[in-house]
Amino acid sequence: MPAPVRIVGSYLSPYVRKVLVCLHVKGIAYQIDPIVPSLGDDRFSRLSPLRRIPVLADDTVTLCDSSVIPRWVWTQRDSIPLRDGVLNLWHASVPVGERVLDIDGVCTVQLRGGLIAPNQVFFDRSELLAAIRAARPSR
Numbered sequence: 001m002p003a004p005v006r007i008v009g010s011y012l013s014p015y016v017r018k019v020l021v022c023l024h025v026k027g028i029a030y031q032i033d034p035i036v037p038s039l040g041d042d043r044f045s046r047l048s049p050l051r052r053i054p055v056l057a058d059d060t061v062t063l064c065d066s067s068v069i070p071r072w073v074w075t076q077r078d079s080i081p082l083r084d085g086v087l088n089l090w091h092a093s094v095p096v097g098e099r100v101l102d103i104d105g106v107c108t109v110q111l112r113g114g115l116i117a118p119n120q121v122f123f124d125r126s127e128l129l130a131a132i133r134a135a136r137p138s139r
């Protein structure tokens with residue numbers, strides 16, 4: 001059974017609750033990492049640069065914003081251990097408008113004291129940006 005994803009946030013937040021409902025419907029186990037954004041330290045800023053909750057974090061990715069978290073479906077393809085973390089090769093199905101893009105990428109996850117420190121995601125964003133532009137209603 002896969003490890004539960006970590007949801008940084010609080011049940012008090014409607015944005016967090018929206019994500020929890022989606023995880024529940026999809027049968028994805030989660031663990032709440034409770035935080036009050038105004039009391040979060042630098043680790044919280046690294047996870048969530050705008051210092052907002054929720055944040056979803058697992059071994060493959062860190063995602064901010066409740067409108068993004070439920071829509072990307074990530075699959076881990078391979079995992080290569082590093083000295084202080086792991087290099088993950090992932091695949092994602094990303095809905096954009098009427099299309100669903102298939103994207104492959106990598107991310108590095110570094111661990112310090114059992115916590116995710118930097119988590120960097122790398123992928124070719126050109127197809128994603130083009131699809132977002134094409135799906136955007138013309139103004």
Ligand SMILES: N[C@@H](CCC(=O)N[C@@H](CS)C(=O)NCC(=O)O)C(=O)O
Nearest residue numbers: 013014015037052053054065066067
């Ligand atoms: N667009 C964000 C909004 C999230 C948001 O505003 N969360 C509130 C909690 S309900 C927050 O983190 N507030 C912290 C602050 O404003 O300092 C999302 O959908 O996730």
